[in-house]
Amino acid sequence: MQISVDKKAPIFVALDTPNLNKAITIANDIKSFVTGIKVGPIFFSKNSIDKVNKFSEMNLRVFVDNKIHDLESIVLKSVASLNSECIDYYTIHTANGLKTLSKAKEVCVGMSRPIKLLGVTVLTSFDDSNLKEIGIKNKMEEQIKQLASLAQESKLDGVICDGKNIKSVKNVFKGELFVPGVRLNRDKMHDQNPSRSITPKEALDHGATFLVCGREITEGNPRENIQKIINSLK
Template identity: 30%
Template sequence: MKSPLIVALDYADPSAALDLAALLDPSQCRVKVGKELFTAAGPRIVEQLQDKGFAVFLDLKFHDIPQTVAKACQAAARLGVWMLNVHASGGKAMLEAAREAVDAASGHRPLLIAVTVLTSLDAPALLQIGVADPVPVQVQKLADLSASAGLDGLVCSAREATQLKAAHPDLCLVTPGIRPPEHAADDQKRTMTPAAALAAGADYLVIGRPITAAADPAQALAAMLAACAVL
């Protein structure tokens, strides 16, 4: 698949998520199932989307003691998801346990990526939780930790993609906070346009409301692909 786009199905109602997915072409995008949709619909929604031909990024951001995270990653691997994620701030032991769990998956092995600093956070927000380092420094520390634990990639802001790709060229970079120039930033603090994100080194772009809230989601997806110059 050439498309770098991952459409975020951030819905509480599984019917709404499936209706939106029915408007999209799985050869043009992957889809993301996050906490809201998974909590509302459970593993069945992943199976339904896969039955429609979509590769699924399970975005549950596991963050717990190593054994608990490892068991969760095993369960996700059994679902056949394309990719799943954990929080890098869970520490190296947790990251290694997660990686060992997906390595041991029978048959399909999902990609395992780590969240560095959420794109909703900026320097003042980090300071509120006791992190005094600037955002790029904290991102780099967590990226280095994830690489040392053998993960496949990182979730990061596209604003950090250049520095991370230079430091860890073998890691895939998944970047939320992608917005076309005319679209509002919503609750994201560190945003970038699709073309700029790819130029910065991002491998996959997570896009939600600019597609899911559009009057014509299929047309919005096509416009995003055209902006990425992948068609």
């Protein structure tokens, strides 16, 4: 199956590099085949927020993944500072709580071009032992559902969750679902938890709105790698 340039795959590619030229090169290579790109702390360690316009100019949606978790006043100022024509999505930890999440959403709604706010539930590197380590008694599925319920109540636009918990999240959250940590080859999980990973096709079949892929695409030949993933979706 060849990728049709008029139908992009529901994939955001994580450009986890501080090198702007490298990020632009990868984005140029895949821009005809994917929905958008994701940038976060590694990218912003060397680049200002205005540099994301390089990607929106390629007709790519821009997903800023800073996973903000801070005092309410800091969260709201941080979200307000993103009032930009170039940013489509921004992540916030659902652990900020209902009040802060709701106010952050209000800030987004008031923007000249509202940014969609995505709630981070539990990092895909975590397992039950990590939750216990930080004092959380819930098991993984229960904790993710609880946080997704907060996202629903605060009217967030989307939630980030692992592939294994898509179905349970859909029971409590009705917005967009972004699923990271999907892999064709689970022997190459890097810092992801393999027990919480599924294949790209499984994620979409279970109800994911978008997939988030990083090294699975960016290591090696990005265009060939994205072709393999899209072929697997047949």
